[in-house]
Amino acid sequence: MVMEQDWTVTVGTAAAPAPAEEEEEEPWRPPSPQPSPPRVRGIVHKLPACLQEEVEEEEEEEEEEEDKQVSNQPVARACVGTASEVRVVTSAPGKVILFGEHAVVYGKTAVGAAVSDLRVVVTASTTVEPELVLELPDLDVSFRRTTPELSDAFGFSLAVAPGAKPTPPDQAHLDLISAFLSDEGRSKDGKKALVSLVFLALAIVPEIFLGKAGAGARGLSLRAFSASLPVGAGLGSSAALCVATSAALTRLADIISRAAVEGGGERGGGGSRRPSGSELERINAWAFAGETVLHGTPSGLDNTVSCYGGAIKFVKGMDGAANTTEPIPGFPPLPILLTNTLVPKNTGALVAGVRRLLEAHRPATTATFDAIGAIAAEFLDRAAASVPAATPVAAAECGDGAAAPAAPAQPLTAECVGELAEMNHRLLCALGVGHPALERVCEVASAHGCRSKLTGAGGGGCAVTILSGEDLCKASLVEAMLGEGFKCYETSIGGDGVLFHGDAVPPPFVAAAAAAAAATAPAAVARGGDGLEIEAGWSMFLGQVLAGDREGTGLGVAAAAAAVVIAAAVPVVLGWRGLRYY
Ligand SMILES: Nc1ncnc2c1ncn2[C@@H]1O[C@H](COP(=O)(O)OP(=O)(O)OP(=O)(O)O)[C@@H](O)[C@H]1O
Numbered sequence: 405m406v407m408e409q410d411w412t413v414t415v416g417t418a419a420a421p422a423p424a425e426e427e428e429e430e431p432w433r434p435p436s437p438q439p440s441p442p443r444v445r446g447i448v449h450k451l452p453a454c455l456q457e458e459v460e461e462e463e464e465e466e467e468e469e470e471d472k473q474v475s476n477q478p479v480a481r482a483c484v485g486t487a488s489e490v491r492v493v494t495s496a497p498g499k500v501i502l503f504g505e506h507a508v509v510y511g512k513t514a515v516g517a518a519v520s521d522l523r524v525v526v527t528a529s530t531t532v533e534p535e536l537v538l539e540l541p542d543l544d545v546s547f548r549r550t551t552p553e554l555s556d557a558f559g560f561s562l563a564v565a566p567g568a569k570p571t572p573p574d575q576a577h578l579d580l581i582s583a584f585l586s587d588e589g590r591s592k593d594g595k596k597a598l599v600s601l602v603f604l605a606l607a608i609v610p611e612i613f614l615g616k617a618g619a620g621a622r623g624l625s626l627r628a629f630s631a632s633l634p635v636g637a638g639l640g641s642s643a644a645l646c647v648a649t650s651a652a653l654t655r656l657a658d659i660i661s662r663a664a665v666e667g668g669g670e671r672g673g674g675g676s677r678r679p680s681g682s683e684l685e686r687i688n689a690w691a692f693a694g695e696t697v698l699h700g701t702p703s704g705l706d707n708t709v710s711c712y713g714g715a716i717k718f719v720k721g722m723d724g725a726a727n728t729t730e731p732i733p734g735f736p737p738l739p740i741l742l743t744n745t746l747v748p749k750n751t752g753a754l755v756a757g758v759r760r761l762l763e764a765h766r767p768a769t770t771a772t773f774d775a776i777g778a779i780a781a782e783f784l785d786r787a788a789a790s791v792p793a794a795t796p797v798a799a800a801e802c803g804d805g806a807a808a809p810a811a812p813a814q815p816l817t818a819e820c821v822g823e824l825a826e827m828n829h830r831l832l833c834a835l836g837v838g839h840p841a842l843e844r845v846c847e848v849a850s851a852h853g854c855r856s857k858l859t860g861a862g863g864g865g866c867a868v869t870i871l872s873g874e875d876l877c878k879a880s881l882v883e884a885m886l887g888e889g890f891k892c893y894e895t896s897i898g899g900d901g902v903l904f905h906g907d908a909v910p911p912p913f914v915a916a917a918a919a920a921a922a923a924t925a926p927a928a929v930a931r932g933g934d935g936l937e938i939e940a941g942w943s944m945f946l947g948q949v950l951a952g953d954r955e956g957t958g959l960g961v962a963a964a965a966a967a968v969v970i971a972a973a974v975p976v977v978l979g980w981r982g983l984r985y986y
């Protein structure tokens with residue numbers, strides 16, 4: 405699916421790390437209105453054509469050649485087994501939950517879709533040095549220990565047998581890793597992410613730590629960063645982190661094990677491709693295990709959407725049953741606006757709060773879950789009825805109500821989706837996961853004739869507004885949201901899930917990394933002409949500087965100020981392939 409995205413950014417502060425559960429929270433007050441944001445005229449932000457073509461070609465072959473696809477890739481001998489590095493780069497998208505968050509944890513139907521332009525990128529490399537290196541620049545976290553140090557701490561009892569089935573860790577396992585990391589002095593969020601990644605590394609590529617990966621692969625280096633996906637804002641950043649990491653590590657494990665059999669090795673190869681079906685299954689299962697470290701009892705929805713992409717219906721299997729995941733035929737090309745309240749929240753704590761409510765008021769809470777599930781089901785029925793071949797019904801208004809029992813579901817309209825979204829939002833508030841800032845988003849949208857709901861865990865983070873009506877209305881809505889001090893992403897949903905990018909980070913992502921490193925001021929790459937043009941990826945850099953959507957980028961105040969001044973001075977068109985000022 406080709407994605408086009410208008411993306412509006414404003415000056416704001418990074419979402420602070422989620423507060424510890426037990427910390428007393430300040431009452432929320434609306435942020436003071438921001439100074440008039442730089443006017444953003446229209447932003448096209450999509451995967452570079454080169455990536456898009458590559459993944460589309462791969463998809464055609466995928467069905468027949470799933471597993472062959474992996475083994476047929478060129479093998480560059482003398483990579484593993486000598487002192488060369490094997491490097492794999494992956495990325496995975498964030499997600500929007502349209503219907504069903506929280507209730508999905510209890511087996512109710514949910515609808516989620518990838519936001520494929522907002523991604524987490526992971527680079528995993530074997531190293532000649534016997535060490536484990538993890539870098540998470542978004543949280544200003546880095547970790548480095550030699551394998552002898554790890555061995556002394558764990559005796560590698562935590563490394564599972566090579567090729568073992570993906571399984572979430574038990575508490576004792578996690579306690580050991582956590583204790584080992586305890587003197588790192590990290591934030592709670594940084595520490596959780598580290599524990600999850602150390603678990604995944606020891607579990608997915610144990611060969612490296614057990615000394616079975618060949619002489620050239622004695623250590624592992626892993627770097628993860630966000631390419632525009634806000635961390636902890638309800639768009640599934642933790643799932644994207646776990647999916648991209650699991651993809652990189654499983655790919656590395658495959659390369660290493662083939663090298664052991666064939667006596668050689670291979671690089672990740674050039675170009676981007678979608679993983680095969682069996683690869684996706686394995687990546688998703690490990691990602692779920694990683695998510696349990698971050699969230700305790702995730703439903704599996706977020707990692708599944710991030711892994712498979714597109715739009716899916718998801719039902720968690722209860723009592724050990726398998727989850728049901730179905731792509732949604734006839735998923736409408738919904739124009740939506742994502743608004744980030746920039747209020748930090750803690751998914752684990754919110755999920756635990758709903759569980760407490762269930763335990764205290766089981767009948768009422770169960771009925772609320774049922775109602776949420778019914779909303780998702782109605783959306784899906786209407787989406788199915790909207791597939792032209794399925795039901796040639798004339799468009800109908802939502803709420804006309806008079807359908808006879810045997811009549812097919814009425815097709816979807818934006819208005820109808822908006823009404824369902826608003827009902828879902830109110831039920832989520834009844835579960836205690838609302839927030840005054842989210843209510844403000846709903847009010848502002850309502851004043852513009854649009855309806856909204858929180859998306860993700862709630863308690864802050866993002867809301868999704870179903871856009872209907874004129875473009876003019878959209879523009880003034882965005883303006884109004886920005887005036888509230890919120891940040892907006894105008895986007896459509898669906899698109900690619902996890903991708904392998906060979907052994908090099910694609911240029912747009914390189915640019916995001918460069919932004920994080922803040923090596924130079926953006927003014928240095930601006931060129932004259934009848935407009936100024938800045939190379940691919942500087943768009944993302946500016947977007948992030950303006951939006952302030954990441955912590956720990958290491959950006960100097962001067963660089964940020966320079967970017968804001970440049971952007972404020974002129975209207976901007978921003979895209980993967982360039983940034984133009986007119
Ligand atoms: N780019 C990243 N670098 C390091 N850690 C990250 C990154 N993205 C996510 N994380 C980890 O995931 C946590 C955020 O997860 P959380 O579930 O609170 O938010 P979310 O996944 O964005 O929202 P939701 O679960 O509501 O969809 C962070 O605190 C951090 O531990």
Ligand SMILES: C[C@@](O)(CCO)CC(=O)[O-]
Nearest residue numbers: 505506702703705860861
């Ligand atoms: C709140 C929740 O439903 C979605 C978080 O994005 C939790 C989950 O499904 O694991």
